[in-house]
Amino acid sequence: MNLARIAPLLTLISGLASCQSTASAPAAAPEAPRPPAFTAEAWRGDVEALVRASLSQGRSHALLSDLCRTAPKRLSGSEGATRAVEWGERTMRELGLSNVRLEPVMVPRWERGELESLRRIDAAGLPTERFPLLALGGSIATMPGGVTADVVVVRSFEELRQRESEVRGKIVLFNRPMDPAQHDCFAAYGGAVDQRSRGASEAARVGARAALVRSMTMALDDHPHTGAMRYDADVLPIPTAAISTRAADLLAAEVARGERVTLNLQLSCRTLPDVLSHNVVGEIPGSDPSGELLVVGGHLDAWDVGHGAHDDGAGCVHSLEAARLILSSKLPMRRTLRVVLFMNEENGARGAESYYRTHADELERHVLALESDAGGFTPRGFATDANPTTFESLRAVVELLETASANALRVGGGGVDIGPLARAGVPLVGFRPDDERYFDHHHCERDTIDAVHPRELALGSGAIAGLLYVVANLPEPLPRNPKQAR
């Protein structure tokens, strides 16, 4: 999950995070559409059967293990991403989906390269201690020999600008932690990630030679966490990388004591020309001739560290397994369920835009889009941007998901990959699992298959299957949201 691009939204949402299922729906829109007449309770038996099947005969963890073994590194444009696309297509066919196809997407191609090094330079000018390091996605390389400079530690862009004279020619370390007092870890992330996404541009603007950032995690350990960054058009790019929280604490403490800390940073990452990749699409055709459909998806690309197991192998598997559970249940489907494994969420969201453009002529028939991109932990429920009428209908459906621990509905975003569909008025839903462990694994070497618990993952698949099954079979489609201007 590339949260940088929804950070402002997250900050907004954090104030609404208490809007659980017991809270009231968002304020009424000007026009109140007629709610579809249905009794959610009638579906409880089917929904609980889907959850039980996921727990006892499910394939969630086996599918995720297979993806992580087949394509553990699958950053957009890489060979791993190509293998992941092949895996997605093959798996959809094996699971019995229809209309399986690849939809072309041109994606950026950034490579980490061989050389990543951050070393302390001692008073004699010699390199000593090494610090674990990950270049941020999109960073330029250093010149041969790297950048050697003293470190200035700041906690905000405001402080950076106030200390402009000290910063010139230096290496800036952005060291504002995710707020541990914030119970909502995504909101805490949203409150810190500007340092990663915009830090290099801000530091370049005041004359810094490189930007380091404290990793986006509350865990105190030695793992750096990568993620996307962008250079503003008006600055000369400087190299930028993440260091571990422990290294950040150490260096900041030294500087705070008045010690001079000199570092040498060397990066060999590079951006190559865009390459052809694909979204992977498959369907369970609905029985209704209206052509109405629901989208469920996650993103197939992942950072080039760990296995991308939680981010977002879990979401891909949730989507695939939800479809498989519905198929193998033999339950009827009135509307079509379309599974989309999106490409390039992490550093471009080109798959999201491509899906929106490719399917422009049928967006009116999209009744709902659901994304899972918050990890494979025990479900809590869902978030949605739906209008108040649809919110209430979804709440009635979500309350059926108690046995999957997924019975909370709150106001919130759907996900980066389905985001563009909001322009067409499609109600968006995001799966929301427990988030306490997520950022321990996010974008780092710890995002591996062994960090995903089979039952926790399966509960998510079952919950998503249950929600999709009910909404696909409602007598009338849920009222749409107002269209948005682009």
Added chain:
Amino acid sequence: MNLARIAPLLTLISGLASCQSTASAPAAAPEAPRPPAFTAEAWRGDVEALVRASLSQGRSHALLSDLCRTAPKRLSGSEGATRAVEWGERTMRELGLSNVRLEPVMVPRWERGELESLRRIDAAGLPTERFPLLALGGSIATMPGGVTADVVVVRSFEELRQRESEVRGKIVLFNRPMDPAQHDCFAAYGGAVDQRSRGASEAARVGARAALVRSMTMALDDHPHTGAMRYDADVLPIPTAAISTRAADLLAAEVARGERVTLNLQLSCRTLPDVLSHNVVGEIPGSDPSGELLVVGGHLDAWDVGHGAHDDGAGCVHSLEAARLILSSKLPMRRTLRVVLFMNEENGARGAESYYRTHADELERHVLALESDAGGFTPRGFATDANPTTFESLRAVVELLETASANALRVGGGGVDIGPLARAGVPLVGFRPDDERYFDHHHCERDTIDAVHPRELALGSGAIAGLLYVVANLPEPLPRNPKQAR
């Protein structure tokens, strides 16, 4: 948590498990006491401050690490248990509790001994493959040389009795798994644990020479899980032990294929005379002269494998840290909060009975008892046996705990250690965290400090602090339950 003794209750509760906070309270009791007049909402700010303090300045994980380092093995009657008692007393004083004291409890003393061995015997009578093994707590030893016999696999006591003629002289393997389709892992445990607690007696009754049991976990791995068992008075005891789920699957598959499986079991465990141990008690004195008090606790003893980190170091730390959070918040406390670290929950519950007897003359002043003995995972909420009026009041309090993810209240038990207080009409509350991972660690070598997530543990402490703080300060005590006949 020794769930065997509440298994029948768990089975009963499983049908009620959907009674989350959105569901209705239990059926009305004959006399409906007047509910105390209060507005829970008035406490929201204080409660959320306690949760934030727990997350950002809390000591939960540090305290648990200290306990696990000081006394990782602390089965009743052991040297480790003595160290744990000393740790509890010392820690209470360090945290600033008042009236800190040890209350004597005579406890059973069972020792595993050096020799635990389960080996396959080949056609030539020679020992070959070894299987990981843990004697069940309370088991007798084998005779020198052990028991060598063929294995009969059964899934129920009914099947055992039907196959009595096959079983005589054999080693019985009880191999009914915890039901994976059951979303409530405690209910699934309740549906399988009779094999561990009563299997040896049932097997002895039909002439078996030893009883093995499939470990009580849904994880498929190589870790045996121990736990308590009891011999019925009318049988000659036979030795009994747990094997891993993988070993159970392997042996059962061989037997199902018609292969003859011969095993040699050797155990050197023994039961020694009862010894003196202690409950550890400390308080935050309330300002009200009524002497009314609330009890919060977990159990200090643990099985002699792993660290007892989740079971129940977490509950001890939840209780201690909840008190520390309240103390350091400087919030007023109308009623006394009493922290009790109970001894001997796992194999005797003597601490529970001892507390009940020792405090017989003040049970009328106990307004609530809360136990945490379900692990240190992310909170879900609480369960209670409270009467409908008190249930509704507690629900209003629990709904304040959204930021600790603990806002669900359901009907259920409080815990083994506080169980006797129900006789005196004290409403009991059990802390209920997420349970998907609990039985991966329960009673086995995997129950270690590194399996406890700092933030998940801290959320539990914050939630418990919040609930206790509000109930301690209600204008009137919550209506009590009817007294129970002994």
